Amino acid sequence: MKRLIAAVCAFLLLGAVPARADDGVQTVLDRYLAQAGPGAAVHSGTGTRSTGTAKLREQRAITAADHFRIGSQTKTFTAVVVLQLVDEGRAELDAPVSRYLPGVVTGNYDGDVITVRQLLQHTSGLVRDVRDAKAGPDGTYALAELVRSAMDEPAQNAPGAAQNYSNVGFLVLGLLVERLTGKQAGTAIAERVIAPLGLTETRFPAAGDRALKAPFLNGYLGGRLGQLFFWTEATTAVELSFWSTAGAMESTVDDLQRFYRALLGGRLVSPAALAEMKRTFGSADLYGLALLKMPLSCGVTAWGHNGALTTGHYSLTLATDDGRFAAVVTNTNWQGSGTPSAVDVADRAICSG
Template sequence: MATAVSTAMSTAVSAQTRLSTDHADTQVVLDSYQASAGPGAAVHAGNRAGSWDLHSGTAETGTKRAIGPDDQFRIASQTKTFTAVVVMQLVDEGKVELDAPIERYLPGVVAGNGYDGNRISVRQILQHTSGISDKFGNHKAGPDGTYSLREVIRAALVKPPLFEPGTSWRYSNINFLVAGLLIEQITGMPAAEAITARIIRPLGLTRTAYPRPGDRRLDAPYLPGYVGGRAGPFFFWINQTFAVELTHYATAGAMASTEENLATFEQALADGKLMSPAALAQMRTTVPMPGFPANMSYGLGLWRLDLSCGGHAWGHFGDLTTGHSSGTFATDDGRHAAMVTNAYVGAEGKTTRAQVVDSALCGTPVG
């Protein structure tokens, strides 16, 4: 049976006030979501005063272990927000211009087969309005079995553009591989090192990591990931936790973290701790997302979620075939909510993770 536990956001629990309500409404939503998601699901939420946790199902098949807020898992496309933050920091430093063509920084990379890097801006890449292909191509691994950013981008751009730059919107992992290559070109270091030095280390995200090429580990305690599904009362799950070479996704989806660390990151971003107010305002300038619910829009590597209780939250969702689907959002008044399920959820059921996040945020008082 699903249960609720309460915990503080950090080990210094004496310095924080636990939230005492049982959040029964959110538990119902979480249970409904988990019924068509993975073997388990969890949400970690709270405000500046403290945090609370709910879980449903199990973290690992064959056991009754609850998913914990410190369990490490693949955060998939939540990686995109980390990547976008580094690019925006480079904008703050005067090293990148948002409306400059990507050709200025990566000559010849976005070119040929209908692509012209002189007509695609950095902003359009971060906003998914570039028209760049949304499909991976037939990229070739190096001798060690890993992939370079340039090779994955090259193979993807064999496929023609989806539309003229700036005329539409389409979610594309390839955009954020280009953004990762931009980071490497400007900083002179691997994107993993830039993200670690600029975000992970300064925020003290000790359970967050950008893996080295070929490294598929997760640090204990970790959340196994599954693919599979249910058929009536029966279910089958295949453990895929370590099955994917993460350089395939790189700056679009390779990172690992925890619900607690992700809540800290998104709240720091919402609080303006990672870039200037002007840069954050640019990051939050959104466009509609065709095919998505009307209460969602997209900025620069950042998702806006309009809440049922009024106001909105900022964050990102993520899905990876390692068997993890998740999402983390924060508000300007200090509320945060991170959720995860231990399966790749290609098509959500009647209850969505956005509804879980919405319930958790709306059920948390400002504090």
């Protein structure tokens, strides 16, 4: 939940970093800033372009080395571990979740009906967000408590009947990872994904650890009034254990493009598992198993995910099967409804590369 703005800071928009080539990427990025935070950047095969500022009261470009909260891009990391467990024969996509977590999905939900696949593709019907979980004495949240607290919430839909986004579903998947690996979910993600790929700038935070590794992108909540910013900083305002396997991780635009390219290149899961991740649901044909399908203007299809968190960060990473990529980040979680969007920025960066 967004905090009320505690302070108002008016700051003139800063000039953009000049584009290195007349490919239109910088122009689209500069226009995107009207929908974004104090600053925005796109990282692609032609380099990193930045506009605005990474930190208020400074004129600092966002770089490929800046750390930020990746929000729901965490879901793709979680999904990869689940698909690895499927590859290992330790889980089945179409098995009921109660087979692995008996007595966990209860109350208003039936764990004997809801499947692992439905959790991954947001068709389980589980409520979108945790509302009334109890924090521990130190202010952090146990994964089991987050899930338990959501079981009395009304369902969004019958299992498999519709696709409705659910952070709670990915918290359940975190419990599944812990049950099948015998390790904390963050440890399993680190050992199975982060370390093998050498993603040294990517981290699943421990409960209570709100700091970002330096250098980092300051995050802001707020909005705009013409050429003025109205922001309050929120970089460390969120207890990340509340989001856990649904949205807690930290990374950089460079590590994120490496992750998605490795996934699409077959380095993380089997070809059969990757095909399942790319199998989209329903007539929208846009979302598979924690992978977003995005047709681009140059006739190719990109895959990836976006993420936002009330630390004041929004990001989107897309990659193609032939290795092209674009990772977009801005230092607010609010996205305007106008154009161009982050998708438009990524599209231009990929298609002009």
